Amino acid sequence: MAEKMELKEVEVWDGNYAASQALRQAQVDVVAAYPITPSTPIVENYGSYVANGYIDGEFVMVESEHAAMSGCVGAAAAGGRVATATSSQGFALMVEVLYQASGMRLPIVMTVVNRALASPLNVRGDHSDMYLGRDSGWIQIDAFNAQEAYDLTLCAFKIGEDMRVRLPVMVHQDGFLTSHTAQNVHVLQDDEAYKFVGDYKTHDEMLDFTKPVTYGAQTEEDWHFEHKAKQHKALIESREVVEEVFAEFKKLTGREYKRVESYMMDDAEVAIVALGTTVETARVAAAQLREEGIKAGVVAPRCFRPFPFDDIRDVLENTKAIAVLDRSAPMGAMGALFNEVSAALYTTPNRPLVTNFIYGLGGRDFSVEEAKRIFKEQKAHADAGYITTPIQQFSGVRGPKLGFFETKRGN
């Protein structure tokens, strides 16, 4: 039996430590990992828990991230609770196997500490890796601070392992800003946390010799489409289970999570939609602007996948102007979050004005002042009744102002 760890009610943990503690408390059977900055401490801490007898499972050291995710796929198909962690280039190397994991419906949990993608090489936080995984068939949950990284990692096991879901889950946090910032974290004791996550329930496990199964079958044009359709439906419908797990977590801890987090949105006229730590920055800005009489609010998809097409539309449809912030280089298109929020809002009667900001690439700081400036620009759009700037703008980049495309709805 694994040793229990005595924890204080409130611990001072950074996002990495919080995530590694959640993995420990879930008593994962197999962690196959290849450490990479800034998520290295998750794997490092986990290794020390194993070495010190706090975990009964296996820690498998592998030769690359491709091998790490492959090891996870094998262990999950065999019938174990499986987790890993990665960032950036490591995430990119895993991509092929991410699709394998979701296609085989294996509920692996991966804590992803978001980091920019080279070239040029960069270890700081942006959302390029999170966006790279957005079509991979994984549930993607975003934590904005260390507390959330802990809470949502525990929730991730319960969501992915639910028999109605059986899909892998990523829990994202921002590189350094969350992963290396120590904060107060309210924690559950080991028994409480494990009871919440529950024992692992197997499904079609390869080590059941009474029912031998094949994983990784080939399907061509006559079968592939049906399997992908079924998988997409499972991901879309996991929304319900996400909500159930969040409700159960609230009952246990008092901490409430929603598929779409909203702040001061009841009467908001202008809004910022963002992911990660920027959400907290934007909330500070919105609160300050409220004192100046600007009805500002903040919306954040807690679930990046399945995309909350329904809830995001409900919370935003009565605003006048919205800035959608993408922390990933869109490379020849509008930002992905902008596209998806816009598509959701296109089916509302009011169709608010939506603009796109590319910001914070490679860990470039995003300040409260800049958030306030963006809110004020939205206010100007709202007052004019049309978008008065380019639809896509770059925020915080040096050099001449950079923006693309004008609205056709102006006067």
Add this chain to the structure above:
Amino acid sequence: MSRGVLATEKRGIRELGAEEFVGWDEVQQGVVLPSFDSTLKENVSHIRPEERDYSDFNSYTATVASWRVIKPVYNRDICIDCQNCWVWCPDTSIISRDKQMIGIDYDHCKGCGVCVEVCPTNPKSLLMFGEAEDSEEALAKWPEKKKKEKK
């Protein structure tokens, strides 16, 4: 077409790709395919293939015979039961029982000729013949033992 030894009611009964099509709501979750229709009560390696309850997902029930253009013919009179062909066959189409070679599974043999290549006897105990050729006729014209060339 000969189906070879120990063919059962289920072996090679369908062409690959000729399965009954079902919609997305009926396909196997995660494309995880069970090999048998019933739950096994003992280690499957202790049950002979012809006695196993193979499911339609298992390639045992599929045939690839229509792809084959040349086939190996087996000559019991020469075979020394060395099991070399059984070891090397990439499609487990050499059927052997109690270390004794008994013949070929023509539902799954693809006609690659590896068994002939690795057969150590003189003459060989397995030789490739045209798919349409009658096996009895093939055995009738089996070559004689080759003499060692003197140096």
